[in-house]
Amino acid sequence: MGIASRNHVTVTGNPQGRPVVLAHGFGCDQNMWRLTVPALADDHRVVLFDYVGSGRSDASAFSEERYSSLEGYARDVVEVCEALDLRDAVFVGHSVSAMTGVLAAAEAPERIGALVMVAPSPRYIDDEGYRGGFSAEDIDELLASLEANYLGWSAAMAPLIMGNADRPELGDELKNSFCATDPDMARVFARTTFLSDSRDDLKSVTVPTLVLECTQDVIAPREVGAFVHAAIHGSTLVTLDATGHCPHLSAPDATNRAITDFLASL
């Protein structure tokens, strides 16, 4: 099976421009970037994809073993880059995907030449001398909450209906469908995301890096943004006047400006 269909790869923008890969985080899919794409499309070749197990990826390619570590998700990134033969791409990763980008850049340095980290966190659970914002019990509660929510009718039905290959149109009619994935796969992604610790990997980053944080982010507090900025030598930190964990949706103009300014500086 082709990587393009496995990861539901979408390529848009200027074919002559420097490639920019937009990687969604835990929760939804590439639709998260729809307010970002227009700002990049004139000057860049924009590549979007869904991780296997999310959005419209091929669920049959999912393996619990592979996707139980961030390396598995990083493999998706590298394989998408290889399939399109991208060179020196700018990788824009949201949340946990920022760390996936770090791993992918280390694995395929010729493919990824710069990183944009949107609301990144290398570790969500507090540790000695480190405040990630959550306790281990909190994460257990999230996993329980995920279970509970997949009982909500729309969320529970969406993957079932989307999995109905005979009637793909049903999936389109459902609201919330792009944030609805198979509960079993979402559970694996949630565990991998919230139990990961990528702090040591940050030191390996040698490419130009932009760190974007929000003033009020429940998931990635300001301390975490500062930690990432400090750990990546030569990185740029921009604090967006935005609330929540998705500035590319809640404050798209400011987010786009920060990204395009960074791209222009490369």
Place this chain on the structure above:
Amino acid sequence: MMCRADQHPEPQDADAEKVADAAAFAALLEDGAEDLYENAPCGYLSTLMDGTIAKINTTLLHWLGLERDEVVGRMRFTDLLTVGGKLYHETHFAPLLSMQSEISGIALDLKQTGGGRIPVLVSSAVKHGTTGQPLMIRTTVFDARDRRAYEEELLRRREAAEEARRRAEADRTRLQEALAVLQQSLLPDTLPEVPGVRTAAHYHTASPDRLGGDFYDVFAIDGKRFGFFLGDVCGKGPQAAALTSLTRYTLRAAALHDPDPVSALTTLNRVLHERYTGSGDPRYCTAVYGTLEPDPGTGTLAVHLASGGHPPAVVLRADGTADFLPTPGGLLVGILPTARFTTATTVLGPGDTLLLYTDGLTEARTGQDRTGLYGDEALLAFLTAHAGRPPHSVIEALTGLLDSFGDGLDDDTALLAIGVPTADDPRTRNER
């Protein structure tokens, strides 16, 4: 002027009713929008786009156990949620609301001041200004305690059913593996090499548990003779398999003791009769047992066989003809204390093939409505068309025939072909 009131008292009562209705309706009208908002049977909440709570109704404050001035302007919507709910809000709820401007029926838990939590279903919509800019988020919150309890029960049941299914699947796999081993013990893996003879066999099992009631084998008796048999025990499943096993090993042992076909079948008859008489479950089989004696001088093969109630073998000749080798009158094996068996002999020359089969083949149901039987005549015609072919080719053709019966073939079927190769058989040339 007549007094209508006196003459028609009813309308006056009707008027009184109307007045009462109007009063009740007026009372309803006094349930103004404000009172409805505050005391609605669901929670209402309005927040700024950053989630700061600007307005909240009394019902929701009551659920939360909070005072209005603790909340308005001081708390965000996510502050009302459990940690799991906060994470879910940030990763699913907020992005969806932002992309769709509305979201409905999301299951979240509210924190209560006493440390309790209330499962709720939350719907939100963004209110836009005249120029389309988002102004605020309106949220309704429904108490979902009963529903969530029901859903959790459903989930528990589903998990239990899933676990039971997994266990059943594992049991089934284990059982199938055990049955496969057992079935293999009832049928030879490969037939032995008989010098100057070609053999081929096929077994079609119709039962889903893969335990068939047909059997066959070819084996060495002494330096120059080989024994063979093929048969069909009554019934299917484990009991039939046990009978098959007893039959098979008895025949092999009997043949070593006395290879004469009638003698071997007589021994089998005695064993089966003794084993199953008085068991309340009389069991028997039909079988053809015989010996093969190659004559190196002439290149022919002498076949001596006896049949106990089994369909007649067919001899396919190199000249393109085929005929039954009749063994009429032989009795079922195991049903009477003493039984008569019918013998037959033939000599196979190069290119001749002897075919043994069980009645699954001739009793396959044919035709559109599956009411006809394939029958002896059709079989003989089919085999005549394949006369002169070597055993493996005859078996291959018959396997294709069995497949073509589809669901018309509902019984086990065993096929065994024994033939003498022609001079141009490549393996014959190798042997020279």
